[in-house]
Amino acid sequence: MTGTHVSFSADDYRVRMERAAREAHAAGLAGLLIAPGPDLVWLTGYAPPAATERLTLLVLTPDREPVLVVPALEAPDAAEAAGASALALRDWTDGKDPYATTAELLPGSGRFGISDNAWALHLLALQGALPDSSYASLTEVLPMLRAVKDAAELELMTAAGAAADAAFEQIRQVAFGGRRETEVAADLAALLRRFGHEQVDFTIVASGPNGANPHHEAGDRVIERGDMVVLDFGGLKDGYGSDTSRTVHVGEPTDEERRVHDLVRTAQQAGYDAVRPGAACQDVDRAARAVIADAGHGDRFIHRTGHGIGVTTHEPPYMIEGEERPLVPGMCFSVEPGVYLPGRFGVRIEDIVTVTQDGARRLNNTTREMVVVD
Structure with missing residues (x-):
């Protein structure tokens, strides 16, 4: 017995990202920063290599289309994710500053929701790139984001x-x-x-x-x-x-x-x-x-x-x-x-x-x- 496998479409992921951005705005957040893990899989269908230390981050803000910041060597796989058609990819190469790349996508100040499992390394670097920003865990600010199943x-x-x-x-x-x-x-x-x-x-x-x-x-x-x-x-x-x-x-x-x-x-x-x-x-x-x-x-x-x-x-x-x-x-x-x-x-x-x-x-x-x- 294997059950029935249900695959999600690009439209399914687009709807989820749009809802997440709306809920973030309603919660008074300037945006959401989604690191690799269950939130990213649920929102995009993309699961990058678990062992990588390179920054991968989905950026959701109320005033622009979703953007996935991704290492250049991972960009081809990211582009094949089911939700990729609803995403703009912003890749970065080794030797470049991925936090400056991310900062360009965000307002210069504000409070952002960030995935619970985001690396401290990346969060601290983002704070350095955006010194007027603040951050709260996704469970704190949007605890019900994935709670209601379709x-x-x-x-x-x-x-x-x-x-x-x-x-x-x-x-x-x-x-x-x-x-x-x-x-x-x-x-x-x-x-x-x-x-x-x-x-x-x-x-x-x-x-x-x-x-x-x-x-x-x-x-x-x-x-x-x-x-x-x-x-x-x-x-x-x-x-x-x-x-x-x-x-x-x-x-x-x-x-x-x-x-x-x-x-x-x-x-x-x-x-x-x-x-x-x-x-x-x-x-x-x-x-x-x-x-x-x-x-x-x-x-x-x-x-x-x-x-x-x-x-x-x-x-x-x-x-x-x-x-x-x-x-x-x-x-x-x-x-x-x-x-x-x-x-x-x-x-x-x-x-x-x-x-x-x-x-x-x-x-x-x-x-x-x-x-x-x-």
Whole structure:
């Protein structure tokens, strides 16, 4: 199963760049400076070599067409990007000053939004070229830029979720007992790739007491009969993210383990039920957290209820207390409450959901009931 690949056209990228420029202007910014990374891929379809230290920067300002500043030796590849027809390329050669080239495209003063992952080297040099300018991270000034997915993006997100589900359906058939966490994690990674993921970002396999650490790295612990095992895995398929968690048990669980698992399942359902247009992000967190707190385990739910997902596996919006931003149809994010009992076990259940016109839709659809494995 590989899902349906949806390619984006030059018009799709043009619309995204135009919207980004409008939103920047509305936020009082003089422009946007987009460095290599997920923002540049989302806006243009162009992914330059990851290892290069040479300046590449998309310049978006409200009063001119988009310009991509690019090293001359990378210009041919940049010109082939899907969004290139909506871009003017300004190349620079080694030995020339790319920051002076960039400064010519910008007003001499003002506040600019810049990609979170821009190199400090480049930001400091731009400040030197434009001493009256100031900068703010894109997450600070335009946190919702990529948050609302269009129909084609939702199709890709749905396919990524289905691929992760297929990986879970297969991993639950393999032997857990007597094998190391790293061995099961390798199986999960192979399954994600088999079902179409080009990139595997994480394969958490946390057995027994390791399950009480939400971000445990799979290690050499041998999984034993009687262990609860938290599985959390995902990556990118056709450029869009998957992320799901299920907690399985090796052999029959105890009554307490079943109660804790059922509690988390009920909390996850409560969080999902709170998803609807106009609700605040924090409402999702509150709904899931209240179930766990009412059962006496509030201090053992030690992370936010969810995070956005798209061309990266963690991005805004965040389902957390204090985030009053309203949910909008097309947003995609996780709902993943957990209970973690130090020295004993942990339980987490996670689905990616998308906001619809009248509620929500899950992108992960494997069972949330307790699964017993060998």
